[in-house]
Amino acid sequence: MDETIEVSLDRIRSIIALLPNDRFSTCDVIRGYCGSFCSNHETPAFYSFNAQFGKLLKRNEVSLGIVEIEKETPTKDDYGHQTKTSFWRIKP
Secondary structure, X not given: XXXXXXXXXXXXXXXXXXXXXXXXXXXXXXXXXXXXXXXXXXXXXXXXXXXXXXXXXXXXXXXXXXXXXXXXXXXXXXXOOEEEEEEEEEOO
């Protein structure tokens, strides 16, 4: 049986409220939610926590009051490993 991990949209909202309104990344939100941001090396997107978290943000754009402004932008995780992220802004 597959399991699920609960994620609080209220907590995500409170993290987003602390980020710059005009531009923040999925990495920034994950870092606020988990305490750090680590890329999921050689993990298919279907199993990647980071990718699934990004999909959760996308599914909840309206509820969270955000809009995606860039996707698949190269970045580095907290350990300097290359990865990609989306950037968001608060919807006016």
